[in-house]
Amino acid sequence: MQTALEAQALIKTYTSGGRTVNAVDDISFGLANGEFLALVGPSGSGKTTLLAILAGLLTPDSGTVSIAGEVLSQMSERRRASFRRQRIGFAFQANNLVPYLSALENVELMLRLNGKRDRDGRRRARELLTRLGLEDRLNALPRQLSGGQQQRVAIARSLIHKPALVLADEPTASLDTERAFQVVETLADLVHEEGRAAIMVTHDLRMIKVCDRVVQLMDGKITQVLETQEDLACLANPADCTKIPMNVFGAGQEMAAAE
């Protein structure tokens, strides 16, 4: 399988109150096209910082990120912005949509920015939104959509321009379990069908059964990687397992995870 993303020896440190914090501490991993990876770990483990580095929004102190064969650190600021626009799709926790654009216009925005809003692009935008169950909400403004519908629009926007990599930062944080699972399942289906690579930061272990790999971060380091379907299913439904394969929320919070 072709490599979509290659992260090599990434290090990012912050100084906070005179103390040096290793937000990302020597992280290396790769991601193939069509692979859906979940990034888990307790708050402050470095998930969002790592996501920002992979997106080219934050420069690591050392290490390299290459997406579709192009090394981000070798690009100028302007080129990185252009690269994000063309090769990366984003779905954030909040501030996801432009409030004065309709659902369809929000999705088409990526086509506009890339100069690809032709007939095929517009048709694909409608198809994506229809696939995500929003065929009757195409002209609705974000404020007229529920949280789940807004996230689905964001997912359509993250895929419309056929990016090499989709990055999603807790896209289901504000949704109830059922809606959250629908959103993630659709994202996973689209990623697999279209052969895109995707990384999703999540706190919700129930979402990871549709992922191909789970990477656990703790204090900026990768502490565990789960790849087998058995482990992933066990992590998603810990009550059914005799052994919980991963402590995602840190010491003393296992019960919260199980609940």
Next chain:
Amino acid sequence: MNNASHLAFKEIWRNKGRFLLFSLVIALITVLILFVAALGEGLGAGNREYLEKLDGELIVFQATARLSIPSSRLERDRLPQLRNIEGVQDVGPVGFSAAAIPLGGRSDLFDVSLIGVEPGLPGMPPVVDGQPLIRRTTDEVLIDSTVALVTDAKVGDWLLFRSIQGSDEEFYRLRVVGITDSQKYSIRPSVFVPYVTWARIRPQALVGSGLNDLSSHIMVVKLVDPAEIDVVRQRIEARVSNVQAVDRRTAYENTPGYREQQSTLQTQNGFALLIGLLVIGGFFQIQTLQKVGQIGMLKAIGTPEVLIASALLIQIAIINAVGVGLGGLASLGLSFVFPANVPIIFEPRSAAMAVGSILVMGPLGGLVSIRYSLGIEPLTALGLSS
């Protein structure tokens, strides 16, 4: 439509109420600025209109009067002296005083400038209706268009004028023989009478005593060749004792209070523009502050900064233009309902300058918010901006 225009128009269209409200604020500022400019023009014209339209290039004052019309006194013998100077075509004496026209009853008075001119000589304004003054000693009067409008007088009508003689009110009946265009002086519309008539009826210590003294306040000099104004001016001052000759502009700029009045109004206009600048700047800055997350998201997905700045600039230009348009229309509408004696004149050049300065002011006011928006970190979208 390019991407910046698309975003700018969509935001305005989907938030019509908010943007219209702000356009109305700009419209009110526009009305204020246009009216202050029109008031400046109206009051300025009220002071200078007659002097500005004079049919002579030079105005001669008594040298020691320091260009003050009420203080200047020129004896009749200066007339032939001035006429004999090479380059002078003709000279006319002009005297200024005040009178009032009773409207309806004698207690309701309409103040006018009573100006004495010599028929046929420089200083007498052209008529737009009726006949000019011809005879030197008659009870005939020319009235300007504002007097005609307020009194409803027509050519051939008789008008009653009140003048203070000593400590008493005296009333004089004069026949309107012609109507001139607007010829305000000293913020009042004007009426013109033959010089001898003026000397007889103008306010004075004793009834008719003015006939013993036919000296004038100024003399208007018409040149053979207006291009020789500086040469002839120097000749006049060299050959006629105790006189100062200036062009019309210098003359009206030295009328009492003219400069102070104009600078006060210009200061008011400057402040109105400054207020507009701050209001527009404040509005767009607040709006940008409300959109930090959204702008961060746009930058994160790779939207070029120039597109974000252009969209904001286009928005400011549109809102500003709509506000200025509404304000211009409102000012125009209001100008039609103002009474004729209110000194408001919408002069195209000063109105265009006022409108132009507001149109420039909008984008200037928005520069701070544009600069701020460019500084927003895309990491904001991921909650990592701190």
